[in-house]
Amino acid sequence: MINELFDTIVERKKNLPEGSYTTSLYQMGEDEILKKVGEESVEVIIAAKSQGNARLVEEIADLTYHTLVLLAERGLTPADIAAELEKRKK
Numbered sequence: 001m002i003n004e005l006f007d008t009i010v011e012r013k014k015n016l017p018e019g020s021y022t023t024s025l026y027q028m029g030e031d032e033i034l035k036k037v038g039e040e041s042v043e044v045i046i047a048a049k050s051q052g053n054a055r056l057v058e059e060i061a062d063l064t065y066h067t068l069v070l071l072a073e074r075g076l077t078p079a080d081i082a083a084e085l086e087k088r089k090k
Helices: 002-015 021-028 030-050 052-073 078-088
Strands: none
Touching: 002 021, 002 052, 002 078, 021 030, 021 052, 030 052, 052 078
């Protein structure tokens, strides 16, 4: 699912279809993408502290999406993250 979502994000970055939220993020630039990653990070913390597991899952999904958008913006992929995690495995 993550790779499928990432492929969609990359396709939207390449083609910039009108009406796409992903397109709007890319058009606003990296600073806006970073802002969204920050906002979603805070929302994950708030959900974990006081809003229950269902809300936490929703917020982690939002954070994951925005993180994938940031990866694509930087020319990185989920495989880069997997490789880093593999290096850390003991």
